[in-house]
Amino acid sequence: MATVSIREVAARAGVSVGTVSNVLNAPAKVSPLTLERVHEAIDALGYVRNDAARQLRAGTSRSIGFIVLDVSNPFFTDVARGAQHASSAAGFNVLLGTSDHDRAKENAYLDLFEEQRVQGVLFSPIHTDDELLDRLHRRGVPVVLVGNPTDDPRFASVSVDDTAGGEMAVAHLLEQGRRRITMIAGPAEIRQVAERTEGARRAVAAVPGATLEVVRTPSLTVLEGRSVGQELAARRGEDAPDAVFAANDLLAVGCLQALTLMGGTRQPGSIALVGYDDIDFASATVVPLSSIRQPKELLGRTAVELLLERVAAAPGTPATHHVFQPELVVRESSTKGV
Template sequence: MTSTMQQVAVRASVSPATVSKFLNTPHRVAPQTGQRIAQAIEELGYVRNDAARQLRAGSSTTIGLLAFDVGNPFFVDLARRVEGYAASRGLSVLLANSDGSNERERGYLELFEQQRVHGVLVSPIGDVERQLERLHQRGIRAVIIDKQVRPDLNSSVSIDDVQGGYTAAAHLLSRGCRRLMFVGGPTGLRQADDRLAGARRAVADREGVTIETVDVPDRSIDAGRAIGERILLRPPADRPDGVFAMNDQLAFGLLQTLVVEGRVKVPDEIAVIGYDDIDFASAAVVPLSSIRQPRADFARTAVELLEAEPGGDPRQVVLEPELVVRESTRVR
């Protein structure tokens, strides 16, 4: 049987109000009294109903974080950092994964609305404007991460992916690459489109430079391996001499196939650069050059925007990516 606050109070010989005070502001309860209450809670197995408490108070201490691909280590690390910044403000984080599904995305946003969370951080895959407007009407703030949706209504924090794509391609060109390949997708995904646009801008005015695109719906290591196998089927003279993968996972798969199975010399024959600079980039079969997203700044800014004073105008913060050069593109 579930124990009640009244039972805890009786066991600890205090009033229910004192138990409530201990649960919400323990520093306001005398240490000896707090010890009795804590012991009673442990003996009875009492678990307070935070949902009911929040409904009565009209507020919540939970943030909903909706990512579109937690299979990407970038989002895992981002969630960890968001959790740290949120905890410093007395907030907890509920992580959800839309996994690229519009239906799952809508379902999780409805769940967050029903739970009356404190706020929502969302990296949208589909059209969520109507749901975000409904959240806004209910007093639930939303901050868009990695995209801009309704800048008149919601704040956002994103990366300048056009600049990131330009920097990646320009780096390959600087080391002498002339036959570039962009591996990413799917077409229509904002991050993929922007990174490709930046890469194309870098080669636009370069005589004798080409860039081909390989659209992949799955941005995984396995997908990268498959692209590597396709490259190996070509005669060496028809292969790209520089590959820009839209994330590090694709780049890892490419490296594994090219280096281990194809015995291609990286970067001498084919240079490879990824995007995100996840923790494993430096430990790849050939340490991977990458475009680093400032995850700490990203997470801190997202939480700060969510916690901004009510009534202020929404803010759109765009962070700059950074080139990290390792062995996969380094000139020897």
């Protein structure tokens, strides 16, 4: 990854290296006009302050940046664990940040990683078609998109076929004789949620008489799943679903809690339930949870391998894209019901 030196900034701005240093460290000592000239040079050249160079003589560190959407979600914890194992084996460390679906946090972590001169960035972005990725490409930062498939030759990617996963989950519920399906789906702008919903629609469309109700939640958490589960448990007759597909296991666990603990006069076993991700405690819930399994640690390991390939590749080399297939794990929540 080519870097711009402080001397190049000074030359472009027509000032001394010391003046550029003052702009970065003591701007009060510099006139407004000079500040403007130096900042224009910094922006034009794409200069990034090299804090790591204060400790390392090399121009790059032995670190990889990784931005996930939500580190509290066990799915991302497992993906990060796989990335850390692969990085350690190659002599690197992983610097982990969570965006919490906040664009400002994404920007802040990218700035931090560039300052640390990371070898590259593993990135689960909120949006894949935005200026953040263009900015990283312009600055020569190798990027691997994690969980976001792309055909963009500039960025490698690792992902799971979430459309197939959503279709697989609902097809299983339909095979159990369920026909009134409710999907607890998080924000539609999350690509994984949109694709899982599309897969669910395909499965329902293939079975005459089957219906799909999509209930949106503002986030993919246990509390949101519990809230929807309480509302579903209160329904009666034809208004009540006979099956629920949750967009992730956290939503499914929350729904399961509501259905088992707050179900009122609802008939036990009347609702079949399937989650997504197969997180570690899916099998240990009060009714073991059926789920769509993703190869979580494999995603992390493969992402690091692709990133190191990108670091070593010649400029212009097309990126590699891996799409893994999900797997249905059947447990009591979908066969015996909740």
